[in-house]
Amino acid sequence: MEKFEEISQTEALSKYKHYKHAAHAMLAADDPGTTFGCKRNAVIMMQMRFDGCIGFVGGLIDPEDDNxxxxxxRECVEEIALDLDKVxxxxxxxxxxxxxHDYKLxxxxxxxxxxLKLFYxxxxxxxxxxxxxxNETLGLIRVPLSLFEQGDINKRFKAFLKHNFAGNAKRQLLTGMKMINVVPEDYRTYSNKGFIGQLV
Ligand code: GTP
Ligand code: MN
Ligand code: MN
Ligand code: MN
Ligand code: MN
Ligand code: MN
Known part of the structure; x- marks a missing residue:
């Protein structure tokens, strides 16, 4: 299996110019709602891709892109018609x-x-x-982020993580959702203790 190594963006852009570069993104919103009595923490946008995998919107950087x-x-406009005046x-x-390195990517x-209104x-x-x-985008998905139920990690989120993900999209999801603060503090403690590690 291909190996994804974390690298600083500066190093990637200077030392690995000759590699292909792709950029993907997570759009999220705090969401105070409930689904069948279970609290939603937030909504995160992912997509069903043309290749059957779940991934984030985005794509390969083309020569015409400055960075x-x-x-x-540009990929967000193509794949979800993102209105750049708004987001x-x-x-x-x-x-x-x-x-x-195996894929030079x-x-x-x-x-x-x-x-949330803008997300909708x-x-x-x-x-x-x-x-x-x-074509490339076969559907948008709201990740089922009802993280806890009776003190245990919700089985809805666990089930979601069993899908097939493009590239390292699953790792991007699990790390990114903490970085942009769409998860509660108790979930951080939980996942930092390694519980989430068993899911990956
Ligand atoms: P074309 O317009 O057909 O060229 O596709 P694209 O530019 O939209 O590229 P794509 O989104 O498929 O991304 C390029 C590469 O990144 C693919 O080879 C995937 O393996 C990988 N990839 C796709 N989606 C994700 C994602 O959500 N996360 C990560 N880490 N990689 C992804
Ligand atoms: Mn695309
Ligand atoms: Mn794409
Ligand atoms: Mn493209
Ligand atoms: Mn395309
Ligand atoms: Mn499915």
Whole structure:
């Protein structure tokens, strides 16, 4: 299996210019709702990809893109018709960078928290307007982030993590959701103790 190593973005962009670069992103919103009596912590957007795997929106950086974040915004327009006047990724939204030497591939990962109402608008617009809808993007998914039930990690989230994920999207999800603060403190303690490690 291919190996994803964490690398600093600066090093990846200077030393590994000759590799392919891709940028993907997590859009999230705090969500105070409940599903069948179980509290939702937040909503996180992922997608069903054309290849049957679950991943984040984004894609390969093309020669016309000035940098990863420009490429990411362009891919977001293609895949979900993101309205960049309302939501645009910035350099500051960078979270993680991984390198896969076997594939000569660098994966940049970004994340941003937005208001819930805007999150819903993005979903609707994707279905109606995105040029890649039904092609690269087969559907948007709200990750079932009802994290706890009776003090134990929720089986809905565990079940979700058993799907097939593109690249290291699962690791990006588990790390990114902590980095952008869409999980409660008790979940951090829980996952830092290694419980979540058993799921990966
Ligand atoms: P084309 O427009 O067809 O070129 O695709 P794309 O530019 O949208 O590229 P894609 O999103 O497929 O991403 C490029 C590479 O990144 C793929 O080879 C995947 O293995 C990997 N990849 C795709 N989605 C994710 C993701 O969510 N996370 C990570 N880490 N890698 C991903
Ligand atoms: Mn694409
Ligand atoms: Mn893509
Ligand atoms: Mn592309
Ligand atoms: Mn494309
Ligand atoms: Mn499914």
């Amino acid at each position: 990863p974040v420009d490429g990411l915004n 645009k990724f910035e350099k500051e939204n960078f979270l993680l960078c991984h390198i896969v 660098v994966l940049h990962f970004y994340g941003k928290k937005i208001p 608008e993005i979903e609707k617009r994707a279905v109606l307007e995105a040029e890649e809808w039904g």
